[in-house]
Amino acid sequence: MSTIPVPPPRQVLLDCVRTATEAPSLHNSQPWRFRPRGAMVDVYADPARRLRVLDPSGREQLISVGAAVFTLRLAIRRAGYLSDLNVFPEPAEPDLAARVTLAHAAAPSPAVRALAAAIGRRHTDRSPFAQTPVPxxxxxxxxxxxxxxxxxxxxxxxxxxxxxxxxxxxxxxxxxxxxxxxxxxxxxxxxxxxxxxxxxxxxxxxxxxxxxxxxxxxxxxxxxxxxxxxxxxxxxxxxxxxxxxxxxxxxxxxxxxxxxxxxxxxxxxxxxxxxxxxxxxxxxxxxxxxxxxxxxxxxxxxYGGKTGATLRRPMADVLLPGPHAPAMVPAG
Incomplete structure (x- = not known):
């Protein structure tokens, strides 16, 4: 898959990152940070947001980060681009969990659009469900x-x-x-x-x-x-x-x-x-x-009823500034 020669508009990446923050996470801890640059987005685990009692190894934190990575990939696909994924691309940066690089443009399929449409409607429901079997x-x-x-x-x-x-x-x-x-x-x-x-x-x-x-x-x-x-x-x-x-x-x-x-x-x-x-x-x-x-x-x-959406951190809180991420404690 060839990389696109000209980076997409930065706003496209920012919109995709904003969508990625709607991913689920343990206790809605939102333990991720993003660094868009050129035609790629680096996704970091934020060790300050790991739940040390429930998740001492960081397993659930990385599952949460993985959910954000998938949501980012799906948002990029909906925006009209294919992408490449590289997991833990820099051994010297253990908190850099994934690098998503945009590739050539391609129109999203109806299935992609339908799956992406569910991002904003997905919420954890802690209420009783109907006694109706799932087909x-x-x-x-x-x-x-x-x-x-x-x-x-x-x-x-x-x-x-x-x-x-x-x-x-x-x-x-x-x-x-x-x-x-x-x-x-x-x-x-x-x-x-x-x-x-x-x-x-x-x-x-x-x-x-x-x-x-x-x-x-x-x-x-x-x-x-x-x-x-x-x-x-x-x-x-x-x-x-x-x-x-x-x-x-x-x-x-x-x-x-x-x-x-x-x-x-x-x-x-x-x-x-x-x-x-x-x-x-x-x-x-x-x-x-x-x-x-x-x-x-x-x-x-x-089959449950309607449930509301929990809030998400502002973009200013999840974007890493500058060309290099600050040093972090290893994720586990």
């Missing part, structure tokens, strides 16, 4: 979305679903007793106007059936958390990769975002259930070791 063809589309980004997506059968949810509940309790957990949760629970974190209105109710462990962002609020019965048989998806290193985490994030956008385009609501993957012993139990796969995310999907 097989839609689940097949989600599997295909993960496969296109080099990942594997499996639909948990009944026994597997119960086992995963039991692990998630145990992991949630374990995490809540971890030193520093309450302080970290408080940092990312938003009251008033802020451009990151999870606002209390988006926290969702507690599952009255005590089946689905929804992260309790209202734990530190003065008012008690509401309760509502969730669907008794949720559809649970498991996203996995063949490896478990930094590039695999970026790959997982790209696959995750393609799956989420495909789900949104098919009218589905989505909720990450990451607690069992934040506890080493629980993560090892989500998948049979015989598969040779490393689980990277657990998702709950179904």
């Amino acid at each position: 097989t063809d839609v689940l097949d589309a989600l599997r295909g979305a993960a496969r296109r980004e080099g990942a594997v997506l499996a639909v948990a059968h009944a026994a597997g679903r119960e086992a995963i949810l039991k692990l998630a509940r145990s992991a949630d309790r374990w995490l809540r007793d971890r030193p520093g957990h309450r302080e970290e949760l408080a940092r990312w629970t938003v009251g008033g106007t802020r451009y990151d974190g999870v606002p209390r209105w988006a926290a969702g109710p507690r599952d009255g059936n005590d089946m689905v462990p929804i992260r309790d962002f209202a734990e530190l609020a003065a008012e008690p958390r509401s309760s509502a019965p969730f669907e008794p048989y949720p559809t649970i998806l498991v996203l996995a990769t063949t490896g478990d290193r930094w590039p695999d985490w970026i790959r997982a994030g790209q696959a995750l975002q393609r799956v989420l956008l495909t789900a949104t385009g098919n009218g589905l609501a989505t909720t990450p259930i990451s607690q069992p993957l934040e506890v080493p012993w629980a993560r090892r139990m989500v998948l049979d070791p015989a598969t040779g796969l490393s689980v990277q995310m657990v998702l709950r999907v179904g």
